Amino acid sequence: MHSPRIAVSGLHRGENPQPGASIVRSLRRRFPNAFIVGLVYDALESGIYAEDGPDVVYPMPYPTSGATAFLQRLDSILEKSPVDYLIPTLDAEIELLVHLEEALTERGLRTYLPDKEMLSHRAKNHLPELAKTCGVAVPDTRPVYDIAEALAVAAECGYPLMVKGQYYDAKMVSTEQALFAAVFKLFSEWGAPAILQRCVRGPEFNALGLGDGEGGIVGLCTIRKTIISNQGKGLGGITVLDPRLDEFCTRLIRALRWRGPFEIEAMLDEARGEYVLIEINPRFPAWVDFPSMLGINFPAALVQMMDVDRKPAPLPRCAPGHFYVRHQVEVAGHIEQLAALSTSADFEALDMARSLEGAAPSAPTPFPIEMGDDGASPSNGSARRHAH
Amino acid sequence: MSTPLSDLMLNDRGFVFDPASGETFQLNPTGLRIVRLLQSGLSHDAALTQMVSEFEVDEHTAQRDFSDFLENAVRLGWRIE
Amino acid sequence: MNRLPYIRPNIQRLQAGPVNPFRLGSSPSCVEIDGVPVAELARNYGSPLFVFSEKALREKYREAHRAFSRRYPDVQFAWSYKTNYLNAICRVFHQEGSIAEVVSGFEYEKARRNGVDGSKIIFNGPHKERADLERAVNERAMIQVDNIDELLTLASIVRDRTEPVSIALRVHLQTGTHTVWSKFGFNGDDGEVLQIIRRITTLHNLRLQGLHCHVGTFILDPENYRVAARRLVELAIEAEKIGAGQIRYLNLGGGFASHARLHYQYLPPEQTTPSLDRYAEAICETIIGLWPAGRDLPRLYLETGRALVDDAGYLISSVVAVKKRHLPSQMQTAMAAYGKSAAVMPQGNSRHALVLDAGINLLYTTAWYQPKILPARPCLDTPEPTTVFGCLCMNIDVIREDAPLPSLTTGDQVVLHPVGAYNITQSMQFITYRPAVVMIDSERKVHVIRRRENLDYVQELEAIPEHLATRTAVSRPEPHILAVA
Numbered sequence: 001m002h003s004p005r006i007a008v009s010g011l012h013r014g015e016n017p018q019p020g021a022s023i024v025r026s027l028r029r030r031f032p033n034a035f036i037v038g039l040v041y042d043a044l045e046s047g048i049y050a051e052d053g054p055d056v057v058y059p060m061p062y063p064t065s066g067a068t069a070f071l072q073r074l075d076s077i078l079e080k081s082p083v084d085y086l087i088p089t090l091d092a093e094i095e096l097l098v099h100l101e102e103a104l105t106e107r108g109l110r111t112y113l114p115d116k117e118m119l120s121h122r123a124k125n126h127l128p129e130l131a132k133t134c135g136v137a138v139p140d141t142r143p144v145y146d147i148a149e150a151l152a153v154a155a156e157c158g159y160p161l162m163v164k165g166q167y168y169d170a171k172m173v174s175t176e177q178a179l180f181a182a183v184f185k186l187f188s189e190w191g192a193p194a195i196l197q198r199c200v201r202g203p204e205f206n207a208l209g210l211g212d213g214e215g216g217i218v219g220l221c222t223i224r225k226t227i228i229s230n231q232g233k234g235l236g237g238i239t240v241l242d243p244r245l246d247e248f249c250t251r252l253i254r255a256l257r258w259r260g261p262f263e264i265e266a267m268l269d270e271a272r273g274e275y276v277l278i279e280i281n282p283r284f285p286a287w288v289d290f291p292s293m294l295g296i297n298f299p300a301a302l303v304q305m306m307d308v309d310r311k312p313a314p315l316p317r318c319a320p321g322h323f324y325v326r327h328q329v330e331v332a333g334h335i336e337q338l339a340a341l342s343t344s345a346d347f348e349a350l351d352m353a354r355s356l357e358g359a360a361p362s363a364p365t366p367f368p369i370e371m372g373d374d375g376a377s378p379s380n381g382s383a384r385r386h387a388h
Numbered sequence: 389m390s391t392p393l394s395d396l397m398l399n400d401r402g403f404v405f406d407p408a409s410g411e412t413f414q415l416n417p418t419g420l421r422i423v424r425l426l427q428s429g430l431s432h433d434a435a436l437t438q439m440v441s442e443f444e445v446d447e448h449t450a451q452r453d454f455s456d457f458l459e460n461a462v463r464l465g466w467r468i469e
Numbered sequence: 470m471n472r473l474p475y476i477r478p479n480i481q482r483l484q485a486g487p488v489n490p491f492r493l494g495s496s497p498s499c500v501e502i503d504g505v506p507v508a509e510l511a512r513n514y515g516s517p518l519f520v521f522s523e524k525a526l527r528e529k530y531r532e533a534h535r536a537f538s539r540r541y542p543d544v545q546f547a548w549s550y551k552t553n554y555l556n557a558i559c560r561v562f563h564q565e566g567s568i569a570e571v572v573s574g575f576e577y578e579k580a581r582r583n584g585v586d587g588s589k590i591i592f593n594g595p596h597k598e599r600a601d602l603e604r605a606v607n608e609r610a611m612i613q614v615d616n617i618d619e620l621l622t623l624a625s626i627v628r629d630r631t632e633p634v635s636i637a638l639r640v641h642l643q644t645g646t647h648t649v650w651s652k653f654g655f656n657g658d659d660g661e662v663l664q665i666i667r668r669i670t671t672l673h674n675l676r677l678q679g680l681h682c683h684v685g686t687f688i689l690d691p692e693n694y695r696v697a698a699r700r701l702v703e704l705a706i707e708a709e710k711i712g713a714g715q716i717r718y719l720n721l722g723g724g725f726a727s728h729a730r731l732h733y734q735y736l737p738p739e740q741t742t743p744s745l746d747r748y749a750e751a752i753c754e755t756i757i758g759l760w761p762a763g764r765d766l767p768r769l770y771l772e773t774g775r776a777l778v779d780d781a782g783y784l785i786s787s788v789v790a791v792k793k794r795h796l797p798s799q800m801q802t803a804m805a806a807y808g809k810s811a812a813v814m815p816q817g818n819s820r821h822a823l824v825l826d827a828g829i830n831l832l833y834t835t836a837w838y839q840p841k842i843l844p845a846r847p848c849l850d851t852p853e854p855t856t857v858f859g860c861l862c863m864n865i866d867v868i869r870e871d872a873p874l875p876s877l878t879t880g881d882q883v884v885l886h887p888v889g890a891y892n893i894t895q896s897m898q899f900i901t902y903r904p905a906v907v908m909i910d911s912e913r914k915v916h917v918i919r920r921r922e923n924l925d926y927v928q929e930l931e932a933i934p935e936h937l938a939t940r941t942a943v944s945r946p947e948p949h950i951l952a953v954a
């Protein structure tokens with residue numbers, strides 16, 4: 001446990017931040033000797049280049065390419081960088097991984113994920129049924145499979161409307177044209193259906209937690225969003241403690257018998273004066289390192305839960321009144337790092353020299369980026385961390 | 389505005405950086421070979437002949453792909469003499 | 470000197486979009502089908518070529534039959550002719566124990582000639598000619614009545630017979646599918662069916678024996694069948710209360726998904742297509758759970774088409790031209806069909822494209838599904854989004870907008886899969902001949918089950934009016950006609 005080897009995905013912290021980079025930071029707080037393997041989908045994911053980022057990075061096939069492609073790639077990675085724990089952070093990825101529990105176990109990889117049924121019961125297109133079974137309110141939420149259906153829902157619910165992808169992305173639209181464009185884009189990127197949701201007025205709340213798979217919650221942290229970006233992302237939040245919100249979360253997690261990390265997005269509907277369910281994400285939110293800074297480290301608890309025989313003591317609650325604001329910074333990289341990550345697999349069989357001919361003498365690359373066939377070893381990784 | 393082939397920075401894996409425009413590119417092995425041959429000063433015809441002798445490809449296919457490739461390179465902002 | 474393997478030279482711009490050579494996985498290939506090399510099949514039988522695996526057909530049928538018969542005492546499959554009525558295919562299913570499900574006089578006659586007894590034919594569909602109905606009545610086929618006109622025609626046919634004729638009613642239901650196939654049958658949710666059943670009790674010589682519902686096709690959620698089965702049982706109980714007698718069979722139709730992939734389907738079929746066991750569980754559990762105690766369970770009919778035949782069918786085709794396709798940037802995401810930004814143009818505004826020797830006239834189902842397109846030789850280079858055009862002189866002849874493919878060249882063969890359902894029955898002869906169809910048997914022996922078309926076959930039904938019969942040469946237009954123009 002002193003130097004766990006942990007693979008984490010979703011390292012981008014741009015406008016629409018992914019949770020991976022925050023998870024890596026939290027893990028490093030608890031396990032300074034952890035060896036972190038970054039699984040990335042784009043060479044420009046910012047977390048790759050962060051100072052406290054992963055030790056080694058591998059590009060992965062998109063989940064839409066399916067299990068075979070995913071496992072093939074994973075195997076070639078494991079040969080070079082053995083991993084004990086896997087923390088996926090992207091909805092589409094989790095959607096694929098819940099089908100692969102056996103395959104992952106065979107490879108000695110531990111995960112702590114929901115099963116297919118849990119995942120599907122909380123899917124955005126099944127929210128109304130879920131809300132009904134636990135007696136929580138939900139704004140009108142409808143899956144649409146084509147533009148005609150979308151227009152029909154819009155005619156009924158009126159504008160503005162939220163338009164969401166199955167696994168990612170949400171946009172508020174106020175006109176027919178915007179609806180058309182948004183639905184079509186989401187179909188292309190995330191497949192059908194897209195989900196339309198009636199807009200709710202009121203403050204937004206988020207709950208971060210870990211479900212134990214038996215209906216219980218191992219830890220919960222609730223915040224009110226204090227700064228909201230144009231895209232609806234929380235750029236700031238403050239911890240709150242409201243028994244009604246706790247009860248709301250408890251009911252949902254009990255009904256789902258949720259296993260693993262979750263984020264519940266809720267709003268306090270001004271019209272109804274009660275909390276309404278916006279969505280449940282099957283992963284930690286991007287602000288997961290905030291409670292870790294307060295000493296309540298959810299990613300570290302998750303790693304403990306992945307150790308079959310170790311169930312952690314329940315995590316304490318974050319006291320109300322702590323807040324975070326998102327602070328965006330630049331991270332620096334060099335073209336050689338990009339070169340390593342973007343070189344296509346055609347070359348795996350060829351002998352290669354890493355340096356770019358003609359490149360102006362540059363600062364030595366601070367760490368090697370592994371692209372799949374050679375390069376970084378665990379010791380390189382530690383060396384790099386110690387260098388900082 | 390276009391960048392002469394000689395100014396492009398590239399490595400043996402076909403990664404290309406155009407220091408003038410700041411753009412990056414990826415060549416596949418055959419593409420890389422063509423760029424290397426042209427950089428070494430061969431004429432188009434000579435480069436094509438060389439490709440056919442090095443790779444398992446018939447002349448018809450090689451020719452089609454060769455001119456496609458160059459056309460693409462020009463569109464992407466490289467100057468091919 | 471040993472020459473190196475050739476890959477089409479390529480430059481990819483690493484900009485505006487994910488830079489990740491692994492994003493589309495590696496390039497799988499399909500070198501042989503059931504142990505027979507694809508190259509050999511194309512050499513011996515021509516390209517394009519439809520190929521069916523007899524082994525796959527039989528294994529799938531057995532899997533489906535096992536899934537249901539393990540859970541239910543009285544199950545009968547009926548081969549849905551429209552899904553693929555090549556006689557060899559039908560006979561494989563009949564040999565396995567399937568009866569026939571037909572939707573026209575033509576299909577009925579086909580089933581009879583395949584040796585199926587009239588009483589082993591389920592006669593379905595919205596259009597049944599009076600003569601076909603008469604024959605079906607005489608041969609004791611299982612008629613599934615679609616509409617009131619058909620019911621009244623039947624009533625007039627059976628009026629003077631000495632014994633009653635049994636029929637079933639087709640019903641459409643709200644089962645949670647996103648569209649209800651309300652074109653067919655009677656509404657089972659608003660009382661229309663019960664009204665019709667009451668009417669049947671007043672008609673002479675007609676006995677209601679069964680209820681039928683085909684909820685739709687490619688149903689990815691087995692829960693839809695749970696709802697359909699529950700509603701059919703409820704209707705059966707009400708029918709008996711009304712005085713229609715005991716319902717002897719429930720026909721749950723077809724609709725189970727194959728391993729095809731819909732457009733806009735994010736995860737591949739391996740993760741999304743439910744197992745046949747899950748469908749069987751939804752249907753059988755529901756009927757057994759709700760059927761009144763002490764009553765014989767009704768016989769369960771299934772008209773599964775697609776799920777039995779789709780995965781057993783392949784189309785071999787050859788690359789006849791390599792192209793580039795220029796697309797305006799606003800079309801780029803619009804053309805993506807498999808996930809986030811996977812289809813960002815790597816070559817600026819152009820995309821690789823291929824022309825195959827087969828067109829959408831052979832692949833009607835590509836309007837809804839994206840077949841896998843696999844090179845028939847192993848390829849080392851990474852796949853790139855590639856538009857695959859068919860060979861027709863029509864701009865809409867696009868087989869796939871963006872198949873992930875390694876670089877291919879003319880003469881390369883590819884294998885499209887799965888294509889066994891509906892493509893052959895819905896194909897049309899256009900511009901050129903339709904290809905041969907072969908079936909590989911369990912001993913890897915290849916049998917032609919439909920020959921390639923030829924000019925005589927295509928022209929067989931044509932007739933030339935006498936005044937056009939003599940002049941065969943192209944004549945010159947008269948000068949004065951030109952003057953008019």
Ligand SMILES: Cc1ncc(COP(=O)(O)O)c(C=O)c1O
Pocket residue numbers: 549552570593594683685686687722723724725772773774775776890
């Ligand atoms: C009445 C009926 N039964 C069975 C089928 C076969 O359906 P599938 O191929 O989806 O199993 C159809 C197809 O449209 C049908 O209309």
